[in-house]
Amino acid sequence: MARSNAARKAGQGGGEAARLTAHPGGRSPLAPELDRLIHERLRLAILSALAVNDTLSFNELKSLLETTDGNLSVHARKLEEARYVACTKSFANRIPRTEYRLTGTGRKALERYLDHMEALIRAARG
Amino acid sequence: MPEPRRTEPRQPSPDIPLHDRAAENIRFIRDTMERAGQFTAVPGWGGVLMGATALAAAALAAGQPSVDRWLLTWFAEGWLAFAIGGVAMVRKAARLETPLTGKPGRRFLLAYAPPILVGAVLTLALYRSGSMALLPAVWLLCYGAGVMAGGALSVPVVPVMGGCFMALGVAALFAPPSAGDWLLAAGFGGAHIGFGIYIARRHGG
Numbered sequence: 161m162a163r164s165n166a167a168r169k170a171g172q173g174g175g176e177a178a179r180l181t182a183h184p185g186g187r188s189p190l191a192p193e194l195d196r197l198i199h200e201r202l203r204l205a206i207l208s209a210l211a212v213n214d215t216l217s218f219n220e221l222k223s224l225l226e227t228t229d230g231n232l233s234v235h236a237r238k239l240e241e242a243r244y245v246a247c248t249k250s251f252a253n254r255i256p257r258t259e260y261r262l263t264g265t266g267r268k269a270l271e272r273y274l275d276h277m278e279a280l281i282r283a284a285r286g
Numbered sequence: 287m288p289e290p291r292r293t294e295p296r297q298p299s300p301d302i303p304l305h306d307r308a309a310e311n312i313r314f315i316r317d318t319m320e321r322a323g324q325f326t327a328v329p330g331w332g333g334v335l336m337g338a339t340a341l342a343a344a345a346l347a348a349g350q351p352s353v354d355r356w357l358l359t360w361f362a363e364g365w366l367a368f369a370i371g372g373v374a375m376v377r378k379a380a381r382l383e384t385p386l387t388g389k390p391g392r393r394f395l396l397a398y399a400p401p402i403l404v405g406a407v408l409t410l411a412l413y414r415s416g417s418m419a420l421l422p423a424v425w426l427l428c429y430g431a432g433v434m435a436g437g438a439l440s441v442p443v444v445p446v447m448g449g450c451f452m453a454l455g456v457a458a459l460f461a462p463p464s465a466g467d468w469l470l471a472a473g474f475g476g477a478h479i480g481f482g483i484y485i486a487r488r489h490g491g
Contacts, residue, residue, distance in 0.1 A: 201314070208315045209322035216322070224322055274315065277308040284305030 197242055198273045202227060202235045207270045210245060210262035218258040236260060244269055325394040325440045326382055330486025332374020336367040337478030344471035353418050360425075360470070367474070378491055390439060398436030401428045422466035426455030426473045441489050447481040 198204050205225050210216055216224070222232050239245040244266030248259045262270075343363035350356040379386045405428030412420050434448025454473040458466060 199311075204311070204315065205318045208318035212319045212323040225318075270315075274312065277312050280308035281305045281312075284303065 194276060195269055195273050197238065197244070198269055200235065202231060203239055204273075206232075206236060206239060206260070207244060207262060207266055210260060211267065211270055215248075215259045215261045218260070221260065239266065242266075242269075320389040323388070323390045325390040325436070326489065327375050327379035327386060327391065328437075328440050328444050328485060328489070329371060329374030329378045330482045330484070330489060330491055332371050332378070333478045333482025333485060335374070335482075336370050337475045337480075337482060339363060339366050339370065340474035340478060341471055341476075344467045344475060347470075348467040357413065357418065357421070360421075363474075382490060394436045394439050397439060398432045401431035401435065404428055405432075419463040419466065420459075422470050423455050423458035426451050426458055426469065428455075429473075430455055441485070443481060443484055443488070447477060450477050450481075 198207060202225065206221060209221060209224055218229075218232065218236075221236070222229065225232065236245065236247070240247050242265075243263055245260045246263050248261075250257050250259070340363060343359055343366075347356050347359040347363075350359055376386065379391070385391065405425055408424045408428070409421060412418065412424065430448045430451025430453075432448070433451060434445045437444030437446075437448050451473050454469050454477070458469045461469060
């Protein structure tokens with residue numbers, strides 16, 4: 161149950177930010193690289209929650225993130241289409257169960273996003 | 287009352303500098319991970335060691351000539367197990383890089399500690415009233431309740447272990463007093479060793 165790099169980076173606020181250097185004008189030259197898919201709050205929350213759990217069911221995610229069925233469903237579908245999360249549907253005692261897990265692509269995307277955020281902070285500190 | 291979650295999309299404000307928004311995003315990710323994270327530092331090998339000392343304590347306690355000496359033996363075992371469990375938990379948390387003072391650790395402690403404190407208070411009360419035969423049941427029930435409550439925030443096998451302790455506690459309530467040490471050995475010894483090996487193998491040590 162070792163923590164993922166993403167969890168480590170989020171917890172410590174460390175990590176390399178080699179792709180960004182301080183910009184004299186105060187604006188980040190990397191702003192266009194920001195992963196807009198992750199930047200949305202609920203999608204960011206879904207990836208963050210899955211980064212520290214092997215799998216989470218639809219209901220667990222809904223309860224944890226305090227959101228609605230429709231909202232979660234829409235955003236989880238977008239992450240699934242981008243192959244950031246994988247979805248498994250099954251039945252438990254005749255009740256449908258939907259489980260999500262973070263894919264390798266999703267984990268790397270979250271790490272890149274964290275690197276990006278850290279780089280912005282470092283750039284501002286100069 | 288849980289703090290309100292902010293998962294809705296927000297409009298970027300031109301008044302907030304970019305780096306402040308980046309820092310807030312990192313805080314949001316960290317908070318979400320802490321809320322979603324399980325308490326994974328329940329020590330498996332530490333549990334095995336606690337079980338081994340409990341078996342030794344049960345054998346020693348059974349041969350004590352007086353009730354006070356019997357209680358002293360288990361009292362010493364309690365503190366020894368507490369120390370072993372504490373050290374093992376700190377070491378496992380360090381190895382997994384999961385701070386014990388993070389939200390999962392604090393929630394685990396808040397769930398685990400109250401039944402243990404109740405057990406300590408009841409021990410004192412039963413000792414003073416001379417109802418020592420009830421102590422094995424109280425210890426097993428209170429410890430089981432603590433493990434089960436704390437285990438709800440940890441890996442699924444931990445609450446199962448708590449349930450086993452509680453079942454042994456119920457058995458101790460109805461068993462003859464002479465079975466007390468056997469049931470304590472089965473719980474604090476056998477259950478700790480069995481579940482400890484499982485946790486160590488399946489959940490990182």
